[in-house]
Amino acid sequence: MKAIMMMDYGVSEALQEQEIAKPELKENEALVEMYVTTLNSGDHLILTGAFRNVVPLRLPHILGIEIAGIVREVGEKVTRVKPGDRVIGLLPTGGGYAEYVAVDETGLAVIPPTLSFQETAALSAVGLTAWQSLFRFGNLQSGQRILIHAGAGAVGHIAVQLAKQHGAYVIATARAHNHEFVRQLGADEVIDYNTTDFAESVSPVDMVLDMVRDGGETERKSYTVLKDGGKLLSLVSPMIGQNERIRGIEALFVRPQPSNSDWSSLIRYVQEQKLKVHIDRIFPFTAKGVAEAHQAGEASKKGQLLICRNV
Structure with missing residues (x-):
């Protein structure tokens, strides 16, 4: 599968596209095919090294704290989601800048078919x-x-x-x-x-x-x-x-923790049109696109920056 790898701490030029194996599932994990991820401030703080002592890493590393996509496989002890579910996911140390990611089931929430991946991806962490x-x-x-x-x-x-x-x-x-x-x-x-x-x-x-x-x-x-x-x-x-x-x-x-009740409240607010996630820009899922997203994240913007496959 394709992944955008962080090869070192520093600037967006440290991001490279590579082919790697799909992750192997643990018994409590689900394999999610990523459709949308985001440029989260946490990703940028990790990339620059500002959070080096908060989130220790082994390089190379895959960034991407937030994802939205479809569950393709589940571990034998997974009960909260099933293959085919549309989900948002929170990955505390990253992994979303890849075509597939293994996520602990507690870090996933099912989203209704009436909501798009783009409008809900940012709910997972932001x-x-x-x-x-x-x-x-x-x-x-x-x-x-x-x-x-x-x-x-x-x-x-x-x-x-x-x-x-x-x-x-x-x-x-x-x-x-x-x-x-x-x-x-x-x-x-x-x-x-x-x-x-x-x-x-x-x-x-x-x-x-x-x-x-x-x-x-x-x-x-x-x-x-x-x-x-x-x-x-x-x-x-x-x-x-x-x-x-x-x-x-x-x-x-403040460091967010997965919570199905909190996600349910946010999803309900979006469904009831009490909450709108504003999308500022969308970038392609390439090393260049992800680097441009990080560069844009350093500038003045409003709303959320998304990274989408098949843009």
């Missing part, structure tokens, strides 16, 4: 991250105020919708050209982070969701806008939980 950040780690309540950094991005644009649906007052940061997009998602306030210092313009909030990789500057400033006893949720700072607690603020690193 949607799950937004949901669990807000409701499992953050315990967001109606009436609370939340600041969502990078509100136009993959996780951000889903988090804005979910927070608003649950009755929160939503403030988001985004580039000026994405402001109307973020307002349409439901944000009550949108701040241009290129021209305005959010630390000086945001009234105190109960929660901050930080997805900005800027050496910790956004993280440090976020403390200043949090109420005493608030929550700072980070997707980019694995060691944030070891920080000295300031004014009772709870700082947590």
